[in-house]
Amino acid sequence: MANLWVPKSAVRGIGWPAVPNQRDSSILSMLWQLEASQWWPAEVLQAQQLRQLGQVLAFSAKTVPFYRDRLKPLAGLKAGELTIEAVRSIPVLRRSEIQEAGEALFSTDVPPDHGKPFDIKTSGSTGRPITVKGTTITGLMLRAANLRYHRWFNRDFTGKTASIRMHRGASAKAADAGKPIPWMDGFPSGPMLMFHVQSPVSEQWDWLMKQDPDYLLTFPSNLVGLIRHSRKRGEKLARLRQVATLGEALDPNVRTICERDWGLPVIDAYSSQEFGLIAVQCPTGTHYHVQSETMLVEILDDDGNPCKPGETGRMVLTSLHNFASPLIRYEIGDMAEAGSPCSCRRGLPVVTRILGRARNMLTLPSGDQICPRFVFEEFAWDLPIRQLQVVQNSLETLTVRLVCDRPLTPDEEKRVTETLLKTARHPFAVRFEYVPEIPRAASGKFEEFQSNVA
Numbered sequence: 001m002a003n004l005w006v007p008k009s010a011v012r013g014i015g016w017p018a019v020p021n022q023r024d025s026s027i028l029s030m031l032w033q034l035e036a037s038q039w040w041p042a043e044v045l046q047a048q049q050l051r052q053l054g055q056v057l058a059f060s061a062k063t064v065p066f067y068r069d070r071l072k073p074l075a076g077l078k079a080g081e082l083t084i085e086a087v088r089s090i091p092v093l094r095r096s097e098i099q100e101a102g103e104a105l106f107s108t109d110v111p112p113d114h115g116k117p118f119d120i121k122t123s124g125s126t127g128r129p130i131t132v133k134g135t136t137i138t139g140l141m142l143r144a145a146n147l148r149y150h151r152w153f154n155r156d157f158t159g160k161t162a163s164i165r166m167h168r169g170a171s172a173k174a175a176d177a178g179k180p181i182p183w184m185d186g187f188p189s190g191p192m193l194m195f196h197v198q199s200p201v202s203e204q205w206d207w208l209m210k211q212d213p214d215y216l217l218t219f220p221s222n223l224v225g226l227i228r229h230s231r232k233r234g235e236k237l238a239r240l241r242q243v244a245t246l247g248e249a250l251d252p253n254v255r256t257i258c259e260r261d262w263g264l265p266v267i268d269a270y271s272s273q274e275f276g277l278i279a280v281q282c283p284t285g286t287h288y289h290v291q292s293e294t295m296l297v298e299i300l301d302d303d304g305n306p307c308k309p310g311e312t313g314r315m316v317l318t319s320l321h322n323f324a325s326p327l328i329r330y331e332i333g334d335m336a337e338a339g340s341p342c343s344c345r346r347g348l349p350v351v352t353r354i355l356g357r358a359r360n361m362l363t364l365p366s367g368d369q370i371c372p373r374f375v376f377e378e379f380a381w382d383l384p385i386r387q388l389q390v391v392q393n394s395l396e397t398l399t400v401r402l403v404c405d406r407p408l409t410p411d412e413e414k415r416v417t418e419t420l421l422k423t424a425r426h427p428f429a430v431r432f433e434y435v436p437e438i439p440r441a442a443s444g445k446f447e448e449f450q451s452n453v454a
Helices: 022-037 042-063 095-105 136-152 169-177 201-211 220-233 252-262 410-424
Strands: 118-122 130-134 161-165 191-196 215-218 242-245 266-272 276-281 288-290 295-300 312-319 330-338 350-355 385-392 397-404 429-434 449-451
Touching: 022 136, 042 312, 095 130, 095 330, 136 276, 161 201, 161 220, 169 191, 191 201, 201 220, 215 220, 220 242, 220 252, 220 266, 242 252, 252 266, 276 295, 295 330, 312 350, 397 410, 410 429
Parallel strands: 161 191, 161 215, 215 242, 242 266, 385 449, 397 429
Antiparallel strands: 118 130, 266 276, 276 288, 288 350, 295 312, 312 330, 330 350, 385 397
């Protein structure tokens, strides 16, 4: 039977048509709008983006200290006069500026109806830790966009999902306890079970075989490890319907391997802690559609000009609804290739490929591998670390490369080492190397973990 997608009802005795609670009603209301706006022509979408962004800019100039001088050139614009050319006159926001700005990037007067602000901490693809804020509204927008993403791929919300990635907060506790949580907003939901991606691939596979999920969500590099392990064991997941990836650049070879060994396509999404869902794979191809209702995305060349289809440039993002710490023309640290309008007729901008965030696998002396998701957030916020990279040069050694305001003390180095080895699950010899900057690879990627082990 086809998916009915009947929402979850909050009223006793009423199952259909459903009467959702207030939160779910807000999400479903946004979803209804997103499912209409995705078909608008590109110029109509951009006009609505500029209309909303005009409100963000006016608010930021008035209540966010960091932007008071930065947005002065636009002070004379009236409502409805903002153009994309005017937006491009705003300086690009660097991650180092966010670090240096601190609380000056936070609004002094967040509208009460946006909800209480909360912290979002991330080291991102550049290895530079920052703290920004979100609100109830930004959370609802993310959930609505996420729901549309699931509907694009006709997912059965009552199915079981296995999530193997980096888990934080409540989801980390659920992973530790082995307890399932619902994975869908607004609809009756099947269970989502979580497992830590730092675990050896062999342990992950044993867990997956036991859970026998309908859907698998993990990082591309970890997916490759799982597929190779399943081939070695001669086993497959009997019920698996779809494989979804996130968090890294997806190498086309991963798609080929998954289709060859498991008979399933890979469905990819691009997101960040600061913005949530940024771009989602099109249901008709392997390219991505920008989630234009929640953000303005620019792909810029070295001179700051918009890239043409087929050209690769820096991704610069602007949030359209964050009134707690507005991120205006923020260079997120990833590279992307601009695409041509899609044959699916959605007006959402196309990104052909997303670069950056590809991570190697850490190889243990036993030959087993783990996905090196080191939880540096445990100490990055109270130590003077601006950028960090771990390099594996042999089966017994790891090098921690650091850009710091000052060298770490012996106790601080010990703390970093203990955190590193806890995840690595082997007593590697760890050495520290202090450098002025950790450059990107030629592809534009920053690798927070780099393996030189064949």
